[in-house]
Amino acid sequence: MSVAIQQQPQSMEVANVYARNSSNNDSDDATATDVVTVATKVDKTAEVFSPQLLQMYYSRFFPYSLMHSWLSYGNQDPTVFSRREFSFTLDVGGDEIYLRYQSFKGADDLQQAILNRRPAKIDIGAVFSHDPSQKNTLPESRFQPVQREFVLDVDLTDYDDVRQCGCSGAKICGKCWKFMNMAVKVMDEGMRQDFGFEHISWFYSGRRGVHAWVCDESARMLTDEGRSAVASYFEVDLGSDRNKEVKISHPLHPMLRRAHATLEPMFIESVLPEDGHGLLAKQELWEQLLDTLPEGAEVVSNKLKTELASKKGMAMSPAEKWEMIKMHIEAYVGHKAGQKKSAKRADAKLQDRVEIWPVEVVFRYTYPRLDINVSKKRNHLLKSPFCVHPKTGRVCVPIQHEKIEAFDPFAVPTLDQLMSELDNYERENGKDTDSEKEQREIPNWQKTSLKDYFVPFQKDFLEPMQKHFRRKERDASEEEAAVIGDF
Numbered sequence: 187m188s189v190a191i192q193q194q195p196q197s198m199e200v201a202n203v204y205a206r207n208s209s210n211n212d213s214d215d216a217t218a219t220d221v222v223t224v225a226t227k228v229d230k231t232a233e234v235f236s237p238q239l240l241q242m243y244y245s246r247f248f249p250y251s252l253m254h255s256w257l258s259y260g261n262q263d264p265t266v267f268s269r270r271e272f273s274f275t276l277d278v279g280g281d282e283i284y285l286r287y288q289s290f291k292g293a294d295d296l297q298q299a300i301l302n303r304r305p306a307k308i309d310i311g312a313v314f315s316h317d318p319s320q321k322n323t324l325p326e327s328r329f330q331p332v333q334r335e336f337v338l339d340v341d342l343t344d345y346d347d348v349r350q351c352g353c354s355g356a357k358i359c360g361k362c363w364k365f366m367n368m369a370v371k372v373m374d375e376g377m378r379q380d381f382g383f384e385h386i387s388w389f390y391s392g393r394r395g396v397h398a399w400v401c402d403e404s405a406r407m408l409t410d411e412g413r414s415a416v417a418s419y420f421e422v423d424l425g426s427d428r429n430k431e432v433k434i435s436h437p438l439h440p441m442l443r444r445a446h447a448t449l450e451p452m453f454i455e456s457v458l459p460e461d462g463h464g465l466l467a468k469q470e471l472w473e474q475l476l477d478t479l480p481e482g483a484e485v486v487s488n489k490l491k492t493e494l495a496s497k498k499g500m501a502m503s504p505a506e507k508w509e510m511i512k513m514h515i516e517a518y519v520g521h522k523a524g525q526k527k528s529a530k531r532a533d534a535k536l537q538d539r540v541e542i543w544p545v546e547v548v549f550r551y552t553y554p555r556l557d558i559n560v561s562k563k564r565n566h567l568l569k570s571p572f573c574v575h576p577k578t579g580r581v582c583v584p585i586q587h588e589k590i591e592a593f594d595p596f597a598v599p600t601l602d603q604l605m606s607e608l609d610n611y612e613r614e615n616g617k618d619t620d621s622e623k624e625q626r627e628i629p630n631w632q633k634t635s636l637k638d639y640f641v642p643f644q645k646d647f648l649e650p651m652q653k654h655f656r657r658k659e660r661d662a663s664e665e666e667a668a669v670i671g672d673f
Contacts (some may be wrong), residue, residue, distance in 0.1 A: 233581030260655030392575025
């Protein structure tokens with residue numbers, strides 16, 4: 187059936203300057219139902235991705251067992267997997283066909299369906315009250331999502347207004363990828379410390395972003411309202427194309443204060459210098475930055491422009507320039523704080539806005555830009571981990587959040603690379619006939635660079651989570667035995 191789709195879419199000297207001047211200055215998600223045909227032609231020119239390479243990947247590398255073990259959550263309830271929605275995007279004659287509400291009893295059924303259909307893209311949705319295949323036979327009130335991981339989606343396209351590296355849209359480089367490092371650090375820390383979530387896995391989207399899957403039971407059972415509340419907790423108004431003003435309350439919320447402590451050193455290292463985004467390495471950019479100081483603080487802006495353009499200022503490193511900017515801000519705010527009460531009342535709002543401005547600048551460039559709509563709804567699809575991005579041919583691999591700065595999106599294996607690695611492995615190890623059976627028992631992904639991503643996912647995320655669920659199940663059994671006296 188073909189239906190319409192709705193896209194979702196220094197010091198005292200500096201302080202005296204302001205005393206002297208005071209008299210003059212007072213982020214690819216499908217949401218269609220059933221089967222949807224979209225008149226968008228698939229790019230056939232890319233050599234990194236082809237139906238043949240994709241079939242090879244699905245038949246030789248896709249970690250069906252890992253996927254099933256993860257989404258079964260300890261196998262306490264088999265319906266947790268069998269009532270999970272999967273969505274397949276198929277390439278049929280150059281058109282994309284979306285198949286929603288697919289479901290499978292186990293890993294073998296999932297594998298067979300993927301091998302038969304060879305989806306160009308796989309998305310994962312919620313666990314429903316009934317088998318998703320029964321959707322059209324049940325009243326809407328009876329067919330409802332009952333659980334789903336809390337997910338986050340961060341995409342570099344949402345940073346286009348602050349990327350000064352020459353990239354925009356789908357294009358990325360090592361310089362702008364660091365924005366993803368910043369997002370992972372802030373969001374992972376916030377979800378663990380402020381909400382107590384433990385079982386969080388991050389994944390590379392395969393092209394230009396990252397996804398987080400929060401798998402704690404408390405996260406999976408969140409209502410849409412609860413998800414919206416968690417997502418909104420992290421939301422910061424970073425302005426718009428028309429109004430660049432960042433809106434942050436003063437004093438800072440503790441979560442934002444912690445985020446700023448994490449982000450400012452990365453801002454100094456990756457945004458300010460010439461080998462970053464050049465914010466304080468190019469006069470044109472730093473003058474544009476100083477023009478964003480609040481109206482009424484022109485004395486600060488003008489003084490800084492003069493000092494930065496001086497011989498001494500031009501010789502400063504970007505980090506030194508930033509410290510000088512903050513020093514002038516502190517001196518200006520300190521002078522205002524020392525004024526008479528009548529003047530202080532008149533200037534209180536301006537004083538707060540100037541004082542918070544350096545924080546707003548850091549957040550404007552580095553604070554995570556979430557696609558919040560992905561997080562709010564249980565029924566929202568998100569690209570499946572372990573699948574392949576059709577534009578890059580790269581696998582959507584897990585990311586170790588504690589080693590995020592070591593993650594290189596350009597080092598993630600492509601389909602043709604995996605085939606070459608497997609051929610090399612078998613050429614080097616296939617000569618020993620005594621180990622032939624042993625070699626067959628090793629998953630093919632372990633014979634390639636995928637092991638560098640899948641093994642940490644298995645050992646550092648999946649196994650501890652499964653251990654947690656087994657312990658929880660054992661504790662519940664012991665508690666029930668104690669109640670009925672069955673020791």
